[in-house]
Structures are given as C-alpha cells and as structure tokens.
Amino acid sequence: MKYIVKHLCFAFAFCVLFGAGSAYSQNSEYKLEIKRSFPSSEPPDGPPRHGDYSYFKELDNGGTVGSLHLFKPREAIFIIWDGEVIAGPLTTVKQVEEAFKILSNELAEAHELRMNIMKKFPTGQKKRYRVYDSKGKLIREEDEP
Secondary structure (H helix, E strand, O other), X not given: OHHHHHHHHHHHHHHHHHOHHHHHHHHXXXXXXXXXXXXXXXXXXXXXXXXXXXXXXXXXXXXXXXXEEEOOOOOEEEEEEOOXXXXXXXXXXXXXXXXXXXXXXXXXXXXXXXXXXXXXXXXXXXXXXXXXXXXXXEEEEEEOO
C-alpha cells in the first residue's frame, strides 16, 4: 500500500511540476521510440542521437528507469519508468535537473525503506553481547541464549 501511495505522490509531483495537460498534448508531437539503449555508466560511441535511451536503474521485473533523448520535432528529454513516461517533454536544463532531483529523492527513500525492512528481518543467528568496563576494556562476551 505504501508503494502505491508513494508512486501516486511521485506522479502527482511530476504533474504539478511540469503541468500534466500541456505535457500530454506535447507528447503527441513526439514519436517516442528507442533507437539505442545503454546503461548510463557506459555511454555509446559518438555524439548523442535521436532515440538514445540511457538507463540508470534495472528493476526487479526486468524493466528499467532512464531517460530518452529525442531531437525531433525539437530537442527534449523524457523520463521513462518501466516503459511508461513519467515526465516529459523536458525542454530546459532547469526542468531536467528538477525532474532528476525528484527522482533521486524518491529512489533514495525507497532504498531506505528496503534497508529498514531488511534490518528488522530476523536472520536466525544468535546475537553476541559484549560487556566493557568504564575504560573500554572488554570484560566478557556472551551469546544470546
């Protein structure tokens, strides 16, 4: 449930930030097709081309999260999450920076949530307790009964 709420909040933030009505009408001008796909850490040879899709996260279901760079009818960036456009067309540097800042914050929060769950998950191992004196010298170690 939290995932759904977070995803809806994330989508709402993009709609507010970039104006959903104008974004959808502008999308119809663009033919959203991926001509080249590559990880962000390994950019392709040569200059950027129309249809370059650079992904920076691989999802558990096999999808990806990345940006599609188009030059026709005019230059724009689209952020794509698992095959769906979640932002775009982004036509200014400021729009791109704001979108990636929001996306970065969302990914960091999702990572933190997963880490908190993992920390609370029982591993089946007994805990080891260490007792120190006031000077920091180890007095004894005990395993949990």
